[in-house]
Amino acid sequence: xxxxxxxxxxxxxxxxxxxxxxxxxxxxGVTHRYKAMASDTGQQFSIWExxxxxxxxxxxxxxxxxxxxFFVLSGEVxxxxxxxxxxxxxxxxxxxxxxxxxxxGYRNVSNDAARLLVFAMPGAGLDRMFAAFDELGKRxxxxxxxxxxxxxxxxxxxxxxxxxx
Numbered sequence: 380x381x382x383x384x385x386x387x388x389x390x391x392x393x394x395x396x397x398x399x400x401x402x403x404x405x406x407x408g409v410t411h412r413y414k415a416m417a418s419d420t421g422q423q424f425s426i427w428e429x430x431x432x433x434x435x436x437x438x439x440x441x442x443x444x445x446x447x448x449f450f451v452l453s454g455e456v457x458x459x460x461x462x463x464x465x466x467x468x469x470x471x472x473x474x475x476x477x478x479x480x481x482x483x484g485y486r487n488v489s490n491d492a493a494r495l496l497v498f499a500m501p502g503a504g505l506d507r508m509f510a511a512f513d514e515l516g517k518r519x520x521x522x523x524x525x526x527x528x529x530x531x532x533x534x535x536x537x538x539x540x541x542x543x544x
Contacts, residue, residue: 388421401427404513408435408522417503425502429495431456436486438525443536445499447477449485454493458485482540508535 394415401413410430417425431454439459449458451473458475459466461482468488469475477483487493499505511531515523529539 388423391419391421394419404509405516406509406512407437407516407528408432409437411497411509413506416506417499417501418506420502422501422503425499425506427497428452429493429497431485431487431493431495433487433490433492437484439482439484439540440532441482441538441540442477442479442505443538444479444504445502445536446479447483448498448500449475449477450496452494452496454487454491455489456485456493456495457488459483484540504535505537508532508537 396414399412402416403413404411406429409432411427412430413425413427415424415426417423436456441461449456449469451469451471453471455468455470457466457468460475460477467475508531512523512528515527515531519527525539532539
């Protein structure tokens with residue numbers, strides 16, 4: 380008998396999002412448009428579309444609580460991941476899995492906005508962390524710097540590594 384009532388998935392409702400809808404956050408200059416938050420999926424996963432301007436992306440970081448998966452809908456990103464000899468270029472249709480405890484980061488290297496579909500399993504911590512980044516940016520009126528977001532990320536089990544360049 381399953382006594383874990385926190386994961387009673389029988390109470391979940393179907394969820395539909397039409398194109399262009401869902402909670403939208405500004406995460407360090409990258410737009411995250413949520414298709415489902417962990418609170419919508421019984422804390423199983425989150426999924427969002429990332430709209431990444433040229434030259435932007437996610438700094439090198441390591442998750443201790445979530446795995447992430449990326450599907451490139453359009454554009455081209457350069458992915459750096461712990462355990463590979465050099466960065467990997469991923470174009471439209473490519474996929475990348477970033478398991479927890481493995482440092483990774485990415486940057487849009489195309490001339491147009493790249494679009495990624497990102498899955499986080501389980502995701503609730505990242506949902507809250509990204510909302511905190513968005514709020515910090517709104518309060519300060521500019522994109523927060525690494526020194527400002529690192530302590531927030533740490534609260535959610537994410538270590539942000541300083542840039543190597």
